[in-house]
Amino acid sequence: xASVSSSSLLNxxxxxxxxxxxxxxxxxxxxxxxxxxxxGLRNKTRTLDSEPTSIEEIPEWNFDGSSxxxxxxxxSDMYLIPVRxxxxxxxxxxNKLVLCEVLKYNRLPAETNHRHSCNQVMQQVKEHCLWxxxxxxxxxxxxxGHPFSWPPNGFPPPQGExxxxxxxxxxxxxxxxxPCEGIEMGDHLWVARFLLHRVCEDFGVVATLDPKPxxxxxxxxxxxxxxxxxxxxxxxxxxxxxQAIEKLGKKHKxxxxxxxxxxxxxxxxxLTGLHETSSINDFSAGVANRGxxxxxxRQVGKDKRGYFEDRRPAANCDPxxxxxxxxxxxxxxxxxxxxxxxxxx
Numbered sequence: 001x002a003s004v005s006s007s008s009l010l011n012x013x014x015x016x017x018x019x020x021x022x023x024x025x026x027x028x029x030x031x032x033x034x035x036x037x038x039x040g041l042r043n044k045t046r047t048l049d050s051e052p053t054s055i056e057e058i059p060e061w062n063f064d065g066s067s068x069x070x071x072x073x074x075x076s077d078m079y080l081i082p083v084r085x086x087x088x089x090x091x092x093x094x095n096k097l098v099l100c101e102v103l104k105y106n107r108l109p110a111e112t113n114h115r116h117s118c119n120q121v122m123q124q125v126k127e128h129c130l131w132x133x134x135x136x137x138x139x140x141x142x143x144x145g146h147p148f149s150w151p152p153n154g155f156p157p158p159q160g161e162x163x164x165x166x167x168x169x170x171x172x173x174x175x176x177x178x179p180c181e182g183i184e185m186g187d188h189l190w191v192a193r194f195l196l197h198r199v200c201e202d203f204g205v206v207a208t209l210d211p212k213p214x215x216x217x218x219x220x221x222x223x224x225x226x227x228x229x230x231x232x233x234x235x236x237x238x239x240x241x242x243q244a245i246e247k248l249g250k251k252h253k254x255x256x257x258x259x260x261x262x263x264x265x266x267x268x269x270x271l272t273g274l275h276e277t278s279s280i281n282d283f284s285a286g287v288a289n290r291g292x293x294x295x296x297x298r299q300v301g302k303d304k305r306g307y308f309e310d311r312r313p314a315a316n317c318d319p320x321x322x323x324x325x326x327x328x329x330x331x332x333x334x335x336x337x338x339x340x341x342x343x344x345x
Contacts, residue, residue, distance in 0.1 A: 003142045008204025019091070027051040028095040030088060031061055031080050032194050033102050036069025038112040038261040039209070039316050041194050051094035058082040058098055070102065070110055078110065079103040084187040090198060099191050114320035115186060121324045122182035125331045129230040131307070132185040132323055133178025137221040137315050138196065139213045140173065141206040147214060148205050155216065178226065186319040209316040211260065212269035220270035220277070221315035227326055228307035237305035238296075244330040245285050245294050245308060251329050252283040252293070258321045260314035267314045278311065 029052070030045045044063065052058050065071030065078035080100040088095040102110040109116040122130070140148040175196075177189050193209070200207045212220040231240040248255065260266035264280065271280035278284050278293040285294035287301040293312055300306035313322050 003144045004204030005143045005201075006204075008202065023094070025050060028088070028091055029058060030091075030095070030097050031082070031100050032097060032191065033063075033080060033100045034112050034190065034318075036065070036110070036112055038114075038318055040068075041190070041197065042068050043194070052085065052096065055082050055085045055098070058085065058096075061100075065102075065104075065110075070112070071104070075105055077105055079107065083115070084184075084191070086191055089195070097191060097194070099187055112318075114318050114324065115183070118186060118320035118324040119183045121327050121332065125327050126182065128331055129181060130327060130331070131179040131181055131226075131228045131233075132326075133176060133180070133226040133307075134185060134189050134313075134319060135174050135176045135222070135224040135226075136189065136192065136196075136209075137174040137223065138207045138209055139221055140200070141208055141213070143204065143206060145206075155214075179228075182323075183320075185323050189319040209314075211266045211314040211316060215269075217275075219275040222270065222277075222311060223313045223315050223317050223319075223322075224309050224311045225313055225319075225322060225326070226307050226309050227330070229331070232307060233305060235305060238300070241296065241300070241306075241308050245296075247329050247333055248294065248310070248326075249283045249285070255310075255312065255325055255329070256280060258325045259312050259317050261316060261318060266316060267312070270314060271312065 027048045027050060028045050029048055030043050032041060032043045034040070035042045042063075044061075046061065048058075060082070061080040062077050063080060064076045066073040066076040068078075070078055079102070081103055082098045082100050084099040086097040086099075087093060088097050101115050102113045104110055142148050146152070175192065177192050178185065180188050196207050209221065211222065227244070229240065229244075231237055232244075256264045256267060256271075268280055271277045273279035273282075273291070276290045278291060282293075284292040285296070286292045287296045288298040289295055290311070293310070295309040295311055297306065297309065300308070310326065
């Protein structure tokens with residue numbers, strides 16, 4: 001069996017002794033943010049005199065960006081701007097987890113703060129009631145970097161000869177977040193990822209979002225996204241689904257560039273046309289087709305309304321970048337607006 005961290009073997013009853021101590025009415029708030037890699041999450045905790053009842057009651061904070069790949073040491077202070085508050089399942093009530101945007105010294109968004117621009121786009125398309133649901137796949141590793149429960153000095157049979165999930169102790173998992181409207185999708189998925197990593201710490205394993213952590217004949221890890229607008233959910237909404245898919249097909253290359261944090265290089269290892277993926281070079285769509293870029297669920301095709309699934313985003317994608325691109329292409333297509341103006345002229 002893959003190795004687990006030594007800290008996971010410590011007696012948890014000792015920790016519980018401290019968790020049972022009273023807080024005297026005070027509240028611990030854990031600030032969470034995306035670091036300069038665009039993939040990693042950082043956090044630090046401060047104590048407030050009372051439990052906040054809204055995000056507005058949580059003060060801004062700062063941190064040293066030179067240690068998170070977000071600034072130089074000569075001008076390293078970065079601002080943490082609270083944007084979304086959650087209950088803390090680790091230190092329990094009344095403590096909070098708070099997702100933050102990161103601003104630079106001049107109060108402009110940090111380079112990996114894609115939430116700021118995404119939120120602006122979501123405000124523009126608010127009337128469409130744009131819903132998302134994202135399927136976060138991940139792979140469990142031991143602290144030695146080997147897939148958890150794989151043979152210590154080898155590999156399970158290739159996928160197809162035997163079910164990987166069964167042979168490997170189901171080391172590839174997923175969870176789904178949604179439906180969320182607009183900017184909420186990115187907020188909830190980033191915090192869900194924080195929870196994933198934090199739980200893995202307790203069990204002494206590592207969760208990687210690498211789209212293809214191990215080369216070979218088995219599935220990679222994606223973050224399929226389900227999309228629907230108010231019109232798509234209403235009677236005869238299938239026509240609006242088809243219109244959106246047509247627009248996405250025209251901008252396939254642009255979407256591939258934002259569907260992983262390295263301009264499509266990560267997805268090159270995953271989107272091969274094999275293992276329930278489409279080819280990174282081609283755009284395709286179909287009903288109940290898990291080998292296509294876009295899948296229309298069979299029930300949606302039957303009901304002629306509902307949602308569609310974009311299967312291209314990588315497991316390590318930034319959900320703000322993904323949802324912003326989808327909203328822009330499907331609902332704010334500048335090419336379409338330009339053609340309309342020419343017709344009126």
